[in-house]
Amino acid sequence: WADGESRILISAALNQSDRLSSSTRLGQKLFAASSDLPFRVYCFQVHPLPAVAEEEEEFLLRYNVMGVALSPEAFQKLRQEISLTPRPLRQTLFGQEEVATLYCGTVPLGQRFEKLIVREARLARLHLPDRRVVDWTPQHYYEVCVSPALYEQFTPSAA
Numbered sequence: 001w002a003d004g005e006s007r008i009l010i011s012a013a014l015n016q017s018d019r020l021s022s023s024t025r026l027g028q029k030l031f032a033a034s035s036d037l038p039f040r041v042y043c044f045q046v047h048p049l050p051a052v053a054e055e056e057e058e059f060l061l062r063y064n065v066m067g068v069a070l071s072p073e074a075f076q077k078l079r080q081e082i083s084l085t086p087r088p089l090r091q092t093l094f095g096q097e098e099v100a101t102l103y104c105g106t107v108p109l110g111q112r113f114e115k116l117i118v119r120e121a122r123l124a125r126l127h128l129p130d131r132r133v134v135d136w137t138p139q140h141y142y143e144v145c146v147s148p149a150l151y152e153q154f155t156p157s158a159a
Helices: 012-020 025-030 053-059 072-081 148-152
Strands: 041-047 060-064 068-070 085-093 096-109 112-127 132-144
Touching: 025 041, 025 060, 041 068, 041 132, 068 072, 072 112, 072 132, 096 132, 112 148
Parallel strands: 041 112
Antiparallel strands: 041 060, 068 132, 085 096, 096 112, 112 132
């Protein structure tokens, strides 16, 4: 890549960060009328997938509006660094029950500790024409939750 006369290198980490922090156009359309979403990050796989399996990443619909998405590797590293207590979460997503997990913990920030909640959700296969969840993939995606209402539900001893 070039920036004027200077050549620049785009690393894989920067590329991944860009993908995690943005929404696809179709992902934004899916949630355009939803103003009361409990979370800020959602990810789906288009169903049926085209025959080109190596391009699977290209057929993910991402919705991230002011959310904090984590890569699976970042979440695993976080789990090694702090104690996280899992709590099951059941909700409805496009008419289908979704079972996700909220991981609650505390992180040191300077001289104090702050609560941290991370949502682990399975990647759903979504049939676009009728906005229907067909099934769930074995893949997960992760979101650092930012909703103050969610944090109020957890006491420091329960987190």
